[in-house]
Amino acid sequence: MRFIVLLLALLPLAASHAQPIPVPNLSARAWILIDYATGQVLAAQEADLRLEPASLTKVMTTYLVADALARKTLSLQQPVTVSERAWRTQGSRSFVPVNQGVLVGDLYKGMVIQSGNDASVALAEAIGGSEDAFAEMMNRTAQRMGLKDTHFLNSSGYFEGPAPNHYSTARDMARLAAALIRDHPEAHALHAIREYTYNGILQHNRNRLLWADPTVDGLKTGHSSAAGYCLIATAKRGPRRLISVVLGTASDEARTRDSLNLLNWGFTGFEAVKLYDKGQAVSQLKVFKGVQNLVGAGFAEDFVVSVPRGMTDKVTVQLVSQQPLIAPVVAGSVVGTLKLAVGGQPWGEYPVVAQSTVPLAGFLGRLWDDIRLYFK
Numbered sequence: 001m002r003f004i005v006l007l008l009a010l011l012p013l014a015a016s017h018a019q020p021i022p023v024p025n026l027s028a029r030a031w032i033l034i035d036y037a038t039g040q041v042l043a044a045q046e047a048d049l050r051l052e053p054a055s056l057t058k059v060m061t062t063y064l065v066a067d068a069l070a071r072k073t074l075s076l077q078q079p080v081t082v083s084e085r086a087w088r089t090q091g092s093r094s095f096v097p098v099n100q101g102v103l104v105g106d107l108y109k110g111m112v113i114q115s116g117n118d119a120s121v122a123l124a125e126a127i128g129g130s131e132d133a134f135a136e137m138m139n140r141t142a143q144r145m146g147l148k149d150t151h152f153l154n155s156s157g158y159f160e161g162p163a164p165n166h167y168s169t170a171r172d173m174a175r176l177a178a179a180l181i182r183d184h185p186e187a188h189a190l191h192a193i194r195e196y197t198y199n200g201i202l203q204h205n206r207n208r209l210l211w212a213d214p215t216v217d218g219l220k221t222g223h224s225s226a227a228g229y230c231l232i233a234t235a236k237r238g239p240r241r242l243i244s245v246v247l248g249t250a251s252d253e254a255r256t257r258d259s260l261n262l263l264n265w266g267f268t269g270f271e272a273v274k275l276y277d278k279g280q281a282v283s284q285l286k287v288f289k290g291v292q293n294l295v296g297a298g299f300a301e302d303f304v305v306s307v308p309r310g311m312t313d314k315v316t317v318q319l320v321s322q323q324p325l326i327a328p329v330v331a332g333s334v335v336g337t338l339k340l341a342v343g344g345q346p347w348g349e350y351p352v353v354a355q356s357t358v359p360l361a362g363f364l365g366r367l368w369d370d371i372r373l374y375f376k
Contacts (some may be wrong), residue, residue: 013349027212031172034175035270037240037272038303039178047171049247052157053166060114063141065111080122095203114196158224174232181234189217273304281297282319285325291327333353334352
C-alpha cells in the first residue's frame with residue numbers, strides 16, 4: 001500500500017498574525033482539554049499518566065446503564081432490590097433502603113446527581129448479576145472504545161485504601177465523557193441537574209461548576225485519598241462544546257478553579273472554523289477495478305476544528321490518500337487522512353471516508369486495471 005499526498009488549497013480565511021494565549025497554570029497532577037466535535041486536544045499535561053479515577057468511574061457505569069435502558073433490558077420504572085452489599089457501600093451515598101425495591105430511575109439519579117456508591121452497586125448488580133461481572137463488562141466496553149490505559153475493578157471507584165489496579169488517564173476519561181455525550185445525550189442531561197429529593201432527603205450535585213457557569217452542563221466529580229480531587233467538566237458556548245478533565249488536585253476548590261480556567265482558556269483562546277460541509281468532497285480519489293474510476297472523499301458530518309484565535313489565515317491542509325485504492329469501496333470506509341497544520345505546525349490528523357460505494361467492475365474492467373497496476 002502506498003500513500004499519495006494531495007496538496008489542497010490554502011483556506012481563504014481572515015488575515016491576522018496573533019499568537020495563542022498561554023496555557024493557564026494549573027495545580028492538577030494531570031489534565032486535558034479537548035474539543036468535543038473532533039476529539040482535538042487543545043492542551044494537556046501528563047494526559048496518559050495512569051491514576052485512580054475515584055468516582056469518575058461512574059461515567060462508565062452510567063454509559064452501561066444508558067445502554068441497558070436503550071436496549072430495553074432495563075427500564076426506569078423497574079424495581080431493583082438493594083442488596084446488603086450495595087447498602088453497606090461506604091463513601092458518598094444516596095440513602096437507598098436495604099432489601100427493598102427501588103426504582104431504576106431513582107437509583108440512576110442517585111448515582112449521577114449525588115454520586116451515590118450504594119446506587120452504583122445496586123445498578124451494577126441489576127445489570128451484571130454481580131459487581132465483579134459488571135466490572136468485566138466495563139472493561140470490555142473500555143477496550144471497544146479504545147481506552148487502552150483504563151481498567152476497572154468496580155462500578156463506583158470507591159475503595160477503603162489505594163487500588164492501583166483500578167486506573168484511567170485524563171485522555172481516556174475525556175474520550176469516555178465524549179462517548180457518553182454522543183451516544184446517550186439523555187444520560188448526559190442528568191448531569192446538569194443540581195439537586196433532587198429522594199426518601200425525603202435533599203441531595204445536591206457535587207459539581208460546583210453548575211452554579212458557577214451557566215454554560216456548564218456536566219459532568220462528574222471524584223475524590224479519594226489516593227486520587228485527590230478530580231473533575232470531568234463540559235460546557236457548550238454557541239456551537240462549540242469543550243471537555244476538560246483534571247486529576248489529582250488538592251481540594252474541591254482547586255478542581256473547580258482548574259476546570260473553569262481550562263474551559264475559559266479554550267473558549268477564549270480558540271475559535272471554531274468549519275473547513276468542510278457534511279457531504280462536501282475534500283478530493284476525488286482514483287479507484288481501480290471499480291465500476292467508477294473516482295470516489296469522493298470527505299466527512300460524514302460538518303468538519304469543524306478549533307484553531308488559535310486570530311490564526312485562521314495560517315491553516316493549511318493535506319490529504320494523504322491510500323493508493324492504490326481498489327474496489328469494492330464501501331461508503332463510510334476510511335480512504336485517507338486529512339493532515340491539518342496551523343502556522344506550519346502539525347495541528348491534527350483526521351480520517352477521511354468514501355462518500356459513496358464503488359462496486360467491483362466486470363471481468364474486462366478488472367483485467368484492464370490489473371494490467372495498469374502491473375506497470376504502475
